[in-house]
Amino acid sequence: MDLYAALTTTGAIRDFTAAPVDDATLAHVLDVARFAPSGGNRQGWQVIVVKDPIVRRGLRDLYLTGWYDYLAQRAAGLTPWSPLADRDAEARAVVGAPGIAASASPDGFAERLHEVPVLLAITVDLAELAAVDRDLDRYTFAGAASVYPFAWSVLLAARDVGLGGVLTTMVIRREPDVLALLGVPDGHAIAALIALGHPVKSFSKLTRGPVSSFTTVDRYNGDPFGSDGSNGGGA
Numbered sequence: 001m002d003l004y005a006a007l008t009t010t011g012a013i014r015d016f017t018a019a020p021v022d023d024a025t026l027a028h029v030l031d032v033a034r035f036a037p038s039g040g041n042r043q044g045w046q047v048i049v050v051k052d053p054i055v056r057r058g059l060r061d062l063y064l065t066g067w068y069d070y071l072a073q074r075a076a077g078l079t080p081w082s083p084l085a086d087r088d089a090e091a092r093a094v095v096g097a098p099g100i101a102a103s104a105s106p107d108g109f110a111e112r113l114h115e116v117p118v119l120l121a122i123t124v125d126l127a128e129l130a131a132v133d134r135d136l137d138r139y140t141f142a143g144a145a146s147v148y149p150f151a152w153s154v155l156l157a158a159r160d161v162g163l164g165g166v167l168t169t170m171v172i173r174r175e176p177d178v179l180a181l182l183g184v185p186d187g188h189a190i191a192a193l194i195a196l197g198h199p200v201k202s203f204s205k206l207t208r209g210p211v212s213s214f215t216t217v218d219r220y221n222g223d224p225f226g227s228d229g230s231n232g233g234g235a
Contacts, residue, residue, distance in 0.1 A: 006156050008203070008206055011203040012165030013187075013199045013202070015200040016031070016195075016198075016200065019198045020117055021118045021198070029154060030047060033152070033153035034150070034159070036149040037149050038145075038147070039129065039145065041148075043218045044124050044129060044147065045122055045124050045147050045150050045191070046123045046125070046184075046188070048123065056113075059113065059171060059178065062115040063171050063174075065173065067082070067170055068097040068100050070098055071100045073223070075093070083138065095119065106160045113195065117194075120193065121182055121192075123190055125187065128146065147191045147192075148214060151167050151194060157197050163197060164198070168193050170193075170195055172191075180192050211226035
């Protein structure tokens with residue numbers, strides 16, 4: 001698959017066939033993904049291939065608590081856990097989570113997380129992150145640049161061999177429990193779970209906003225710049 005095709009068709013896949021993914025294929029995917037960039041080329045990630053059914057069910061259970069809180073906030077019109085969120089509004093919204101859980105379909109992705117063909121837990125060594133925004137008076141995210149390019153490369157490499165998948169960060173809501181379940185030492189964090197498998201349905205092309213909807217010239221509120229030929233009024 002050429003690069004353009006991979007970049008424009010690698011969507012979030014949550015519905016997989018029952019076909020297994022052999023270890024050799026998964027090893028190839030990880031072998032390709034390891035070339036992802038990271039700060040100082042420190043490659044501070046660790047991948048845990050979760051096969052034990054008991055551990056898988058444990059991850060599913062930990063995932064579900066955050067998932068239903070997420071759905072309750074969405075139902076209330078909120079962006080779940082936004083750094084700028086109204087915390088009181090969040091608290092009121094999650095009161096409805098048990099009702100959502102009670103009515104959830106047992107065939108949903110979250111409810112069947114333990115059954116996906118491949119489940120990868122991506123952890124990161126915090127000592128290897130150059131979090132240049134660590135001391136700012138706001139939510140920090142710069143350090144994630146040293147791990148999420150790798151996670152995205154896993155999805156691209158999987159797409160190249162006919163697999164599909166999704167990156168989810170929901171288990172971070174229960175991070176201490178997740179780290180204990182997986183035997184992760186102190187000083188590390190859980191960055192994501194990646195689910196992989198043979199997709200029931202693949203994307204032919206994704207739908208996204210045009211370049212001009214998120215790109216401007218010189219300033220945040222500058223003229224739009226995009227593939228429609230606009231360039232901020234330049235010659």
